[in-house]
Amino acid sequence: GQNIDQPTEMTATEGAIVQINCTYQTSGFNGLFWYQQHAGEAPTFLSYNVLDGLEEKGRFSSFLSRSKGYSYLLLKELQMKDSASYLCAVNSNYGQNFVFGPGTRLSVLP
Amino acid sequence: EAGVAQSPRYKIIEKRQSVAFWCNPISGHATLYWYQQILGQGPKLLIQFQNNGVVDDSQLPKDRFSAERLKGVDSTLKIQPAKLEDSAVYLCASSLRQGVNTGELFFGEGSRLTVL
Numbered sequence: 001g002q003n004i005d006q007p008t009e010m011t012a013t014e015g016a017i018v019q020i021n022c023t024y025q026t027s028g029f030n031g032l033f034w035y036q037q038h039a040g041e042a043p044t045f046l047s048y049n050v051l052d053g054l055e056e057k058g059r060f061s062s063f064l065s066r067s068k069g070y071s072y073l074l075l076k077e078l079q080m081k082d083s084a085s086y087l088c089a090v091n092s093n094y095g096q097n098f099v100f101g102p103g104t105r106l107s108v109l110p
Numbered sequence: 111e112a113g114v115a116q117s118p119r120y121k122i123i124e125k126r127q128s129v130a131f132w133c134n135p136i137s138g139h140a141t142l143y144w145y146q147q148i149l150g151q152g153p154k155l156l157i158q159f160q161n162n163g164v165v166d167d168s169q170l171p172k173d174r175f176s177a178e179r180l181k182g183v184d185s186t187l188k189i190q191p192a193k194l195e196d197s198a199v200y201l202c203a204s205s206l207r208q209g210v211n212t213g214e215l216f217f218g219e220g221s222r223l224t225v226l
Contacts (some may be wrong), residue, residue: 042217065169
């Protein structure tokens, strides 16, 4: 089966840096995605990693270690609008399956 | 480019009634997904279509849920009869391809179901 784990909640201060971790167990790994979901809205795509290493996109970066089944999303210069749930999703079984983790609810405080 | 369209946005029904949700994916997207998202949880896959064929429906409660994508374009998800625990947001998503180059999923705004 597949298992994806993330912390349930995190809190950080405006302007700070926060790292949201994701661990997974899967077969036929075909990439890891991070999505942002504001309350009452649909998830929107943030980043994609298929090879080991760091992908940087503005204030957001995502890291992947396939051997460890581990990823993190790094958010820099936090803004109030970053308060949302962050979903880790794994594309597995050689692209057949797209499974989401439970999500991490991030609260950014002034 | 138009996004994934879903309707209705909101639906309130009583338990044991039936409900249907509709989804029209992004034009040209071969793969369509229906997810159930209960408040405070991540989306849970109900069914995945590749064109008009079912790829994965292992988590679909088939005694009450059904879904179809007859012409390989739009899709409907039906619940009959509904239970209280079916209260959730039903998200439809599509992707251009399946397999090694799946790419990201694009989501619709969701259909929020409340069962009383």
